[in-house]
Amino acid sequence: MSKDFVKDVTSMKDDFAQWYTDVVTKAELIDYSSVRGSMILRPYGYAIWENIQKELDSQIKQTGHENVYMPLFIPESLLQKEKDHIEGFAPEVAWVTHGGEEKLTERLCVRPTSEVLFAEHFKNIIHSYRDLPKLYNQWSNVVRWEKTTRPFLRTLEFLWQEGHTCHETDEEAHEETVRMLNVYAKLCEEYLAIPVIKGQKTEKEKFAGAKYTYTIESLMHDGKALQSGTSHHLGDGFAKAFGIEFTNREGKLQTVQQTSWGFTTRIIGAMIMVHGDDRGLVVPPKIAPTQLMILPIAQHKEGVLDFAYDLKDKLSKTVRTGIDASDKKPGWKFNEYEMKGIPLRLEVGPRDIEQKQVILVRRDTGEKQTVSLHNLETQVQEILNDIQYSLFEKAKTHRENKTTAVTTFDEFKNQLVQKGGFIKAMWCGDEACENYIKDETGATSRCLPFDQEKISEKCVCCEQEGKHLVYWAKAY
Amino acid sequence: MSKDFVKDVTSMKDDFAQWYTDVVTKAELIDYSSVRGSMILRPYGYAIWENIQKELDSQIKQTGHENVYMPLFIPESLLQKEKDHIEGFAPEVAWVTHGGEEKLTERLCVRPTSEVLFAEHFKNIIHSYRDLPKLYNQWSNVVRWEKTTRPFLRTLEFLWQEGHTCHETDEEAHEETVRMLNVYAKLCEEYLAIPVIKGQKTEKEKFAGAKYTYTIESLMHDGKALQSGTSHHLGDGFAKAFGIEFTNREGKLQTVQQTSWGFTTRIIGAMIMVHGDDRGLVVPPKIAPTQLMILPIAQHKEGVLDFAYDLKDKLSKTVRTGIDASDKKPGWKFNEYEMKGIPLRLEVGPRDIEQKQVILVRRDTGEKQTVSLHNLETQVQEILNDIQYSLFEKAKTHRENKTTAVTTFDEFKNQLVQKGGFIKAMWCGDEACENYIKDETGATSRCLPFDQEKISEKCVCCEQEGKHLVYWAKAY
Known part of the structure; x- marks a missing residue:
């Protein structure tokens, strides 16, 4: 392909951070604005989010949850409860102090998360065990006052869903916490083709106010980890602070057990860094706004455009199909849809029409194949399925290659420098060791995986017993 | 029905405002919180909004628009452009002055609407006539610092969509303004069963920054009007202020022509006040989260519950069907689903099963009919269609009864006091008369209807020529 047509992207190997910035802007996922640390989600970026939303919303409803909407502002006194x-959260909230011309008597923070608003509401509407469980979810924007920001990964404002539930017992709340973590894990693995490690956060890394936090962790192409979704058992901390009580089955007053769980636009950053390459974005078929793009070749020749549009109508029944019949040069088009990571490209010209065939080109492997019109729909579906599968397998292999079990601190440091990725090592459970490791290596504890193994006797950092297997990594 | 079961609602005639408050809370559409002027959209209220959103989003996409997402915050200097x-807008925005512990060097306002953010972005991405039109839409929350608030009708924060488009010519922007007003009008009339008057706002009432504003106006049960959707031709005001220029087909630099248009959760307030009655909400079938509610009678008797659940499965294929098989008393259930305005109630007990029939009760008329199982699905669909149609016709008749053409100011005042509703009267076009009418009567100009008539020679207020027919009303 001629260099003229190419929107240049910095090579991953040369500068991964610059590669990322190039891709998010040149694939037209986002634009910057004069609002520091915020991003504009452009049509293509928002369409990917809409597809994620649609699938996740359906999962959330199927698991019995109802959507609600809480206020954007939280009075300071409520946040402090x-x-x-x-x-x-105090260090990272935005404060509204004036409404119109008037100074407020109490500051309002812009929600960084909505536990306290839900808690206040739950107190109003829950009275008896008959009112339980309450299974709520909210789609909204939240604000966290980050100093350094990066599109999708860390922004002042982001979009997410936050689930908030109340239960009769600790056990039920535990089950809910697990259930929703599994919903997130399934969405990542089956739709976004991102393999995840499920586990528990350490005390230091858990959500502020939670009893414990479960997490799914994924690994980016550059060997850094990314927290991809969290589910918190809140215990009765908020319930006690807000007095969310109900008359239980024995007729006695009891405090509810709560959970909360969230999934954000951040995952689009993960999708980019797990699947992308030096030609740009690679979007997994299940989540792609356009799964197949038709490019008519020599479209000025008689019959080509009609044929291409007929194909579009036909394929649109089963596949999200686009067509670019603009007068832009083929090279520009190839480059553009590669940059946007559209899974499959279909080329059709006069000779193909004559021979009752088309050319299909895979975005992930670049593989070209000639396919007979006879069984095109089946072939397209099969190739899309194969792309979905291959992306997941490739990402999983990458993660496995970048996961190293170590038993000594020297090994830990060496492996982290040489290979990056996940370091599996035993930990005594002492926060001092966790802090020491972070200070010395830059790696943080990502999680105590649910699949625990004992890979050595001692903590990788001290002489104490190694009680927990931990995944460590540098992280976004 | 025994009084014991009844959630009391104040009668409309006694106190319309209190009736409204009773309905929004007792039908569980909203709850209040400690956030002044904001509301919590509870599952039932949010589900209605989701249905409106789904339909409107589909219309917006079918008319060629793409969804995007802009930042929540607007730097003060940007808003001032x-x-x-x-x-x-300055008097009614909320200001963020602190982020975390630190005082900001420039205040950020919480978006009351997003024209300036879109304008800044359009400047970045529009260069040539080939980049036009740009047809964008955003679903979001906005904040306006209202002093007195009321659920749905006027709240500090509300949910809406805002469309923002750029065009080559004034004419194209005009067509877009009309197109989107028609989308809103169709949604109101065909889905929400709310008849609307289409027209143009006066200079005084138009959107701040627009060339002109088109509006749809509806009439509530108490004879007050409600602005139900607006569509603005922005001309080149923002485009000039922000420098949104493109190279036109003649190779010359030209400024774009813009539109914006918005539709909000306010419409749920209109739905309540147009269709509701003293037993609570009446939700039009097309927008109802549950269209038919099955209530098993004598459900402890053998076979009743199985039969009712089978019916639910069967009807769910074509109608949004619920079932309440709880052990609550029938009277409570009747009352609850009437309060929630579910269009159709289906009662089925042992005798009905024997006779292969069920009882259907319409929410709007209270009419009961026995329907054979044989053609139940068809009958249900027909009755739902009839309810949808009847609600619209009833609302239209009500509006017609409450619309009075007047030629003198005395008539104007008398009719407004006696009947309320819309007053049709000629206007000279002078803002002094518009202000005088408002001060003297409390009625504001709602719109210059697209269907203009000349009902008298002179302005209803002064001795000048009556140039425009205007709908006047007291309004929410």
Whole structure:
């Protein structure tokens, strides 16, 4: 392909951060604005989010949850009701102090998350065990006052869903916490083709106000980890602070057990960094706004355009199909849809029409094949399925190659420098060791995986017993 | 029905405002929170919004628009770029002055609407006539610092969609303005069963920064009007202030022509006040989260529950069907689903099963009919269609009864006091008369209807020529 047509992207190997910035802007996922640290989600970026939303919303409803909408603002006194929570969030909230010309008597924070708003509402509407469980979800924007920001990964404002539930017992809340983590894991693996490690966050890394936090962690192409979704068992911390009580089956007053769980636009950053390459984005078919793009070749010749549009109508029944019949040069078009990571390209010209065939080109492998019109729909579907599968397998292999079990701290440091990725190592459970590792290596504890193994006797950092297997990594 | 079961609602005639508040809370559409002027959209209220959203989003996409997402915050300097716009909105915006512990060097307002953010982005991405038209839409929350608030009708924060488009010519922008007003009108009339008057706002009432504003106006049960959707031709005001220029077909630099248009959760307030009655909400079938509710009678008797659940499975294929098989008393259930305005209730007990029939009860008329199982699906669909149609016709008749043409100011005042509703009267076009009418009667100009008639020679207020027919009304 002639260099003239190419929107240049920095090579991943040369500068991964610059590669990322190039891809998010040149694939037209986002644009910057004069609002520091915020991003504009452009049509293509938002369409990917809509597809993720649609699938996740359907899963959330199928698991019995109802959507609601809470206010954007939280009065300062309300945010302060749960001590751990305010401590965790106070440094990173935006404060509204004036409404119109008038100074407010109480500051309002722009929600960084909505536990306290849900808690106040739950107190109003829950009275008896008959009112439980309450299974709510909200789609919304939230704001966290980050100093350094990056599109999708860390922005002042982001879009997400936050689930909030109340239960009769600790056990039920635990089951819910697991259930929703599994919904997230399935979405990542089956739709976004991103393999995840499920596990528990350490005390230090758990959500401010939670009893414990479950997480799914994924690994980016550059060997850094990304927290991809979290599910918190809140215990009765908020419930006690807000007095969310109900008359139980024995006729006694009891405090509810709560959970909360969230999934954000951040995952689009993960999708980019797991599947992308030096030609741009690679979007998994299940989540792609356009799964197949038709490019008519020599379209000025008689019959080509009609044929291409007929094909589009036919394929649109089973596949999200686009067509570019503009007068732009073929090279520009090839480059553009590769940059946008559209899974499959279909080329059709006069000779193909004559021979009752088309050319299909895979975005992930670049593989070209000539396919008979006779069984085109079946072939397209099969190739899309294969792309979906291959992307997941490739990402999984990459993660496995970048996961190293170590038993000594020297090994830990060496492997992290040489290979990056996940370091599996035993930990005594002491926060001092966790902090030491972070300070010395830059790696943080990602999670205590649900699949625990004992790979050595001692903590990788001290002489104490190694109680937990931990995945460590540098992370976004 | 025994009084014991009844959630009491104030009668409309006694106190319409209290009736409204009773309905929104007792039908569980909303709850209040400690956030002044904001509301919590509860599952039932949010489900209605989701249905409206789904239909409108589909219309917006079918008319060629793409969804995007802009930042929540607007730097003060950006808001100030278009003079009329800042003048109109400054008194009613919320200001963020602190991020975390730090005071900001520039205040950020929480978007009251997003014209300036779109304008800044359009400047970046539009260069040539080939980039036009740009047809964007955003689903989001916005904040306006209202002093007195009311659920749905006027709240500090509300949900909406805002369309923003750029065009080559004034004419194209005009067509777009009309097109989207028609989309809103169709949604109101065909889905929400709310008849609307289409027309143009006066200079005084138009959007701050627009060339002109088109509106749809509806009439509530108490005879007050409600602005139900607006579509603005922005001309080149924002485009000039922001420098949104493109190379036109003649190779010359030209400024774009813009439109914006919005539709909000406010419409749920209209739905309540147009269709509701003293037993609560009446939800039009097309927008109802549950269209038919099955209530098994004597459900402890053998076979009743199985039969009812089978019916639910069967009807769910074509109708959004619910079932309440809880142990609550029938009277409570009747009352609850009437309060929630579910269009159709299906009762089925042992005798009905024996006779292969069920009872259907319409929410709007209270009419009961016995329907054979044989053609139940068809009958249900027909009755739902009839309810949808009847609600619209009833609302239209009500509006016609409450619309009075007057030629003198005395008549104007008398009719407004006696009947309320819309007053049709000629206007000279002078803002002094518009202000005088408002001050003297409390009625504002709702619109200059597209269907203009000349009902008298002179302005209803002064001795000048009556140039325009205007709909006047007290309004929410």
